[in-house]
Amino acid sequence: MLLWQNKLQDAVMIFLSIIVEATPFILVGVLISAFLSHFVAKEKLLKIIPENRLGAIGVMMLFGFLFPVCECGNIPVARKLLQKGVKPFAVITFLLSAPVLNPLVLFATWSAFRFMPEIFYLRIIFTFAIALLIGLLMSFHPEPKNLLSKNFVQYSHEHADASHVLPLKKKIQAFFKTSSVEFFEIFGVLIFGAFLASTVQFLIPRNILLSLGNGPVLSVLTMTVFSVITAVCSNVDAFIALSYVNTFTSGSLLAFMTFGPLIDLKSFFMIKTIFRSRAIVIIYSLALLLTLLFTLSFNLYEG
Amino acid sequence: MKDNKKSKKSLKDIQHSLVSAALCLLYAGFFLYLTFSKKIIFFVHPDYAFLSPVSAIILFLLAFLNLFQRSKQADCQECCDMNLFSKKRNMFFVLIPLLLLIAFPIRPLSSATAEIRSAGYNRDAGLSRSVLKTGGFAIRSENRTLVDWIRLFSNDPEPDHYKGQKAKIIGFILKDKSLPENYFLISRFVLSCCAADARPIGIPVQYDRQKFQLNENDWIELSAHFESKEIQNQRQPVLVMENLKKVPIPENPYAE
Numbered sequence: 001m002l003l004w005q006n007k008l009q010d011a012v013m014i015f016l017s018i019i020v021e022a023t024p025f026i027l028v029g030v031l032i033s034a035f036l037s038h039f040v041a042k043e044k045l046l047k048i049i050p051e052n053r054l055g056a057i058g059v060m061m062l063f064g065f066l067f068p069v070c071e072c073g074n075i076p077v078a079r080k081l082l083q084k085g086v087k088p089f090a091v092i093t094f095l096l097s098a099p100v101l102n103p104l105v106l107f108a109t110w111s112a113f114r115f116m117p118e119i120f121y122l123r124i125i126f127t128f129a130i131a132l133l134i135g136l137l138m139s140f141h142p143e144p145k146n147l148l149s150k151n152f153v154q155y156s157h158e159h160a161d162a163s164h165v166l167p168l169k170k171k172i173q174a175f176f177k178t179s180s181v182e183f184f185e186i187f188g189v190l191i192f193g194a195f196l197a198s199t200v201q202f203l204i205p206r207n208i209l210l211s212l213g214n215g216p217v218l219s220v221l222t223m224t225v226f227s228v229i230t231a232v233c234s235n236v237d238a239f240i241a242l243s244y245v246n247t248f249t250s251g252s253l254l255a256f257m258t259f260g261p262l263i264d265l266k267s268f269f270m271i272k273t274i275f276r277s278r279a280i281v282i283i284y285s286l287a288l289l290l291t292l293l294f295t296l297s298f299n300l301y302e303g
Numbered sequence: 304m305k306d307n308k309k310s311k312k313s314l315k316d317i318q319h320s321l322v323s324a325a326l327c328l329l330y331a332g333f334f335l336y337l338t339f340s341k342k343i344i345f346f347v348h349p350d351y352a353f354l355s356p357v358s359a360i361i362l363f364l365l366a367f368l369n370l371f372q373r374s375k376q377a378d379c380q381e382c383c384d385m386n387l388f389s390k391k392r393n394m395f396f397v398l399i400p401l402l403l404l405i406a407f408p409i410r411p412l413s414s415a416t417a418e419i420r421s422a423g424y425n426r427d428a429g430l431s432r433s434v435l436k437t438g439g440f441a442i443r444s445e446n447r448t449l450v451d452w453i454r455l456f457s458n459d460p461e462p463d464h465y466k467g468q469k470a471k472i473i474g475f476i477l478k479d480k481s482l483p484e485n486y487f488l489i490s491r492f493v494l495s496c497c498a499a500d501a502r503p504i505g506i507p508v509q510y511d512r513q514k515f516q517l518n519e520n521d522w523i524e525l526s527a528h529f530e531s532k533e534i535q536n537q538r539q540p541v542l543v544m545e546n547l548k549k550v551p552i553p554e555n556p557y558a559e
Contacts, residue, residue, distance in 0.1 A: 230499060
């Protein structure tokens with residue numbers, strides 16, 4: 001078979017594998033989101049979240065801990081939280097902490113890095129710090145509504161809280177309807193992201209990227225780019241990081257596991273359904289800078 | 304006038320429900336097909352394969368309830384009509400994976416991917432969770448898989464320790480440009496999660512170019528023994544081919 005045929009075929013396989021792998025998590029996320037939409041009253045939800053900033057951030061992190069979904073599943077949940085009136089900074093905290101600070105991911109990280117417990121603890125600490133700092137910063141935003149995309153605000157306006165208006169049977173029907181509508185909206189965006197990720201994987205060959213550097217600084221940058229391109233689920237990224245233990249610095253593995261779950265080529269477009277581009281750039285540049293700061297200082301301290 | 308408007312709206316709603324239901328059914332079929340044909344293993348790590356039938360069940364449920372709901376839509380206007388399906392573009396996106404599944408033969412990743420992801424035969428094997436499993440020396444040498452061997456090498460890299468040991472390995476043929484001409488790699492991909500993170504592993508095999516005609520990407524069962532050779536100024540365990548048999552693609556073509 002010709003080389004380009006092989007390449008095309010492999011790109012299709014990688015594209016489909018991202019879809020096949022992410023879809024179950026999106027489905028679960030969508031079901032949770034629809035449940036929030038129809039069975040949890042706005043007032044009750046807002047009552048749980050404290051008025052003060054730190055309290056709200058703490059509760060959102062706990063919230064993230066309770067949902068065993070990775071970054072794909074979190075996005076429908078985040079959308080629903082915003083529609084229910086949860087403040088944007090609290091939802092940003094949720095989006096930044098939930099992909100890592102949840103039992104499944106922590107368990108996977110622990111099983112992969114049992115022999116290097118500092119990696120396990122630092123992954124938790126770094127993610128926690130990033131979510132806390134950015135959440136806190138965003139809580140001082142004077143016009144939080146401006147963080148959200150226009151389409152999303154309009155959509156939320158049209159689809160206000162639906163938890164109290166219907167009898168149970170109708171509620172269940174509406175639950176499934178919302179689920180399928182939201183599923184296909186996010187699914188469409190996932191497909192675009194998966195397409196981009198599988199294409200870029202062939203445009204930027206991994207062996208070239210990874211040969212760029214394993215010095216204390218360059219390795220961190222390389223692994224950060226790698227995490228964005230690879231676009232894998234945070235549930236398993238610890239195992240991928242593990243396979244680079246002998247070739248890459250510990251700081252770079254931490255960068256891979258800290259920044260990777262927050263955003264990648266596949267989730268970027270899903271996040272874009274919620275936030276304005278400018279807000280995304282600010283939030284994720286900050287997250288990137290903090291990741292680099294933490295992991296580079298770790299490398300310097302270690303080395 | 305008002306009634307007319309209302310019925311128009313509900314007609315649109317029925318259409319919408321039907322389209323949603325049809326899409327859900329199609330994708331439920333997509334996941335069922337992957338599950339029952341066992342081709343799901345070509346895409347994701349076996350540990351995550353169970354998620355595929357779970358998705359199918361959820362999608363069936365969504366499809367069924369969308370159909371069921373068609374007659375009594377009117378009450379839930381506020382939660383239903385998103386402008387999603389008025390956008391043809393979105394509709395098209397959603398169909399792409401299905402079309403690709405039909406248009407392309409499903410087969411494991413090939414040398415094209417191996418080429419752009421380091422084969423890593425002479426450095427860290429890039430094994431992931433299999434590192435955590437036991438095995439290796441406890442297994443008789445003929446029964447060791449490619450992964451078992453590579454795991455042994457990373458524990459004990461001394462090539463002389465493997466001299467003369469017999470090996471019987473199933474993998475695909477990968478011609479690595481960094482190897483001399485009478486060598487190929489007996490190779491497999493290792494998955495952590497899905498094909499997107501697959502990394503190739505392999506052991507160099509020396510063979511008689513007159514005697515054997517080899518095609519890249521063919522799946523073979525290789526009978527060989529180990530010798531210690533120097534390739535690119537590095538002593539390493541190398542297989543010397545005794546025989547090979549073409550085999551069909553294994554049920555799980557990737558190494559776990």
